[in-house]
Amino acid sequence: MNDKEIQALQEQVALSDDQQAFKTLFKHYYTTLFQFAVSIVKVRESAEEIVEDVFIKVWDKRRNLTEIANLRLYLYVAVKHHCLNHVTRRGNTTELDPDQLDVVCAELVPSPEDLLVASELLQRVNRSIHELPPKCRIVYKLVKENGLSYKEAGEILNISPRTVENHIAAAIKKIASVLDADFPLPRKSFTLPGVKN
Known part of the structure; x- marks a missing residue:
């Protein structure tokens, strides 16, 4: 869904009490918010309750x-604030430490042709994403x-957009190193046709 569609659904909910529009928003955001909540509270049932509570308040x-x-x-x-409140009530830390988060990144889902050609490569890329440091x-x-934009991610994690950019660069470098290892550049020198070395 694009921003205009989201805005239209917000208006339908706010001005017309449109429950179907609300359900659409809920379905659109639920999975990613749930995964984010699980990364903080570590308990699936608690994460479900937190996300549902946020939507009830909305x-x-x-x-x-x-x-x-x-x-x-x-x-x-x-969701972050509800998670932190939940963690505080359990007697754990009160500050969001991204190093303690454990998110599951979506795996790349290949087509049947991709499976034949690159299943090993995809597994390595997915493994490299999983092996990134927790904050990254x-x-x-x-x-x-x-x-999310760098600014949005920074606001959620209480870090600067520049720090977000650095983490993205590190992640891409790690993933690219896996690709580079699988596709090394040829060692022989390149010559233009008709030009002697």
Whole structure:
């Protein structure tokens, strides 16, 4: 869904109490918010409850939905705060430490032809993503898989956009090193036709 479609659904919910539009928003955001919550609270059932509670509060305050310019960012921040409250109640740390997050990044899903040609390569790329340091992996997931901007990811994790950029660069370098290992450049020198070395 693009931003205009999201905005239209927000307006339908806020102005017309449109439950179907609300369900559409819920389905659109649920999985990524749930995965984010699990990475913080570590318990699937708690993560489910937290995301559902956030959406219940959004429904309760639906009249204000038109005032939210970036619903995705708003939901991530709300889920983060609910998770931190949950963790605090359990007696754990009160600050979000990205090094403690353990997110599962979506694996690349190849077509049947890709499976024949590159299943080994895909497995290596997926393994390299999984082996990223926790902070780097959560940043990669938020930016590359969930489509958040560097600024949005930084706001969620309380780090600067520049730090987000550095994590993305490190992740891409790690993934590229796997690709480079599988496709080494030829060692012989390149010559233009008709030109002697």
